[in-house]
Amino acid sequence: MTPPPLTRVRWTSAVLLAALGAGTVRAGRRLRAIPVLPAAPPVSAGVPGAAGWRLLTARGVEPGAAVFLAACAYADREGLRVLDLLPADLPAERVLGLLRLVDPARYRGDRLGEGRGAGFAVLVAEEVLERAGVEAGGRAPEPAELLALTRRVKEYAAGATGLAIAPGLSCGTPPGSAGRAAELRAQGLPAGALAAAQLSGLALLAAVAVRQGRWGAAAAGLYWLQPYLALGGPGSPLRPADLGRATAARPVRSLGAGLRTAVAAGRGRSGGAGTAAEAAAAYRAELAGGTDRFFEARRPDCPWCGSGPLAVRVRVPDLLQGKPGTFALERCAACGHVFQNPRLTVEGLEFYYRDFYDGRGGEGAGTVFGRLGGSYRRRAEMLRAHADPASWLDVGTGHGHFCNAAREVWPRTRFDGLDMGEGVCGAERRGWVETGYQGQFPEFASKLAGRYEVVSMYHYLEHTRDPLAELDAAATVLAPGGHLAVEVPDPESRMSRLLGPAWLPWFQPQHQHLIPAANLREALADRGFTVLAEEHGPAHQGNDFFGAVALTVTRLAPDPDRPWGPPPTARARALARAVRVAAVPCFAAAAVLDALRTAAARHTDGGNAYRMLARKDAP
Secondary structure, three states, X not given: OOXXXXXXXXXXXXXXXXXXXXXXXXXXXXXXXXXXXOOOOOOOOOOHHHOOEEEEEOOOOOOOHHHHHHHHHHHHHHOOXXXXXXXXXXXXXXXXXXXXXXXXXXXXXXXXXXXXXXXXXXEXXXXXXXXXXXXXXXXXXXXXXXXHXXXXXXXXXXXXXXXXXXXXXXXXXXXXHHHHHHHHHHOOOOHHHHHHHHHHHHHHHHHHHHHOHHHHHHHHHHHHHHHHHHHOOOOOOOOOOOHHHHHHOHHHHHHHHHHHHHXXXXXXXXXXXXXXXXXXXXXXXXXXXXXXXXXXXXXXXXXOOOOOOXXXXXXXXXXXXXXXXXEEEEEEOOOOOEEEOOOEOHHHHHHHHOOOOOHHHHHHHHHHHHOOXXXXXXXXXXXXXXXXXXXXXXXXXXXXXXXXXXXXXXXXXXXXXXXXXXXXXXXXXXXXXXXXXXXXXHHHOOOOOOOEXXXXXXXXXXXXXXXXXXXXXXXXXXXXXXXXXXXXXXOOOHHHHHHHHHOHHXXXXXXXXXXXXXXXXXXXXXXXXXEXXXXXXXXXXXXXXXXXXXXXXXXXXXXXXOOOXXXXXXXXXXXXXXXXXXXXXXXXXXXXXXHHHHHHHXXXXXXXXXXXXXXXXXX
């Protein structure tokens, strides 16, 4: 017998109810985890406890001396170097937005987490401002500028940045939603995509409210009442001044904010046209002679064992950035080594790396690396049973993310980093590495001979022109009894055959060599190393299916605004948007498949990468 319509479960509404309910509970829990500054009696400025601190406030925010001194005392007591202050009357939607981004219980301990705040007042130690190159003074910043500054200074105070509610602080007249796009961009968030998601969510809620009866009305009602349910309970440490209005008019306010943000995000994309035109002109001039000069002559034998024959394993264009060129990876029939053939020249590597880790793509790359904290810690923990190192050199350190995260595992270890790019210099300025060496590892080998107890090469060897020379350098730099940790993609992974050219670890044109585990074990033994541990499943990176979708999207619809491509047209932009919208469910499905694949890889000890730990034997 069919149940009456009002008692039938509407699954879309049920899922929305569950998601909104969980979000409401989470927001309330996180709000109560934010510490509240104690009230301080009004005193004059210039008290010794305030020395060495600067309180930076947005335009229109006027904190009293009591707030400043209370914040200084709290930061000193907690060992903080950066403290973002939340005004007691912070608007409801700004509170909810912050709580979606930040878990206060984990914020300080997350050394790689993005710096987040309310955008009204932030207390910063003067030495942090100096190292970050921030000049305090002059006009008061806008909230978006203060959000960007908070994000920046947290990098220079990793593990020493916090949040607190300041009861005596008022945000004055908060900016309207017209500035929301700028604030999202200042936090490294995609304003256009978030506006589209907000508008899509409102449309879905409206649809279920109209079409799914009681369940739909309940979902829409929970969304409507969410600000009051999350922020208005008894004992809430923060009471937004607009809580009643924000709750009563939430659907209308959200719709207006989403529309204004979408319009502002579209206008923001047209900014910087002069810089983009200059970059496009430079790339056109560089590509006028074609790409043949970026490649060496094809070699007939294997660079690892010197044997043959060779067979093409995969041939792909640049699916990472959409730059011109086609790249072949060939496999040696004798040893299984996979390598780029013909190989890129040094000039070619510079061309294809440009604007990926730095420049145009630097912020995106930094965001991706900043989300790999769990992987970094697992790499560092592999040493626990074998060593207690005092000195560690991370080769191919990039911007120093691994070293920053590894300090949680090895707080007394000195971490140095080496890389070709300028990011290693920034890592030194931020304090993520003690010393940053910029250049080729083999060139530093004699200078650093015998200096380190651990050398790590995490997803580095596959990028090098001669991985055997890199292993020679590691053997030179390590002290006797020292340890070498290596992690590389596994070309024998089953997923490489299943996904073919769309397998992300091919990573063309950047990956020059993909080394089977047996080959690496043999090379280490030849250089006087004993392999102590080898991990396959735990080294798996859960991005096979998600990466395949991303590479396919790039292949079908490259970024129309890329400066190395043809001038963007309305048709190209429309195609790119259509493909990306169509790919959303594919990305969602890929995320589920990757979660299942990761669980299977960890269980069966077989994934898309492997790591080895080897000890350098005494002569």
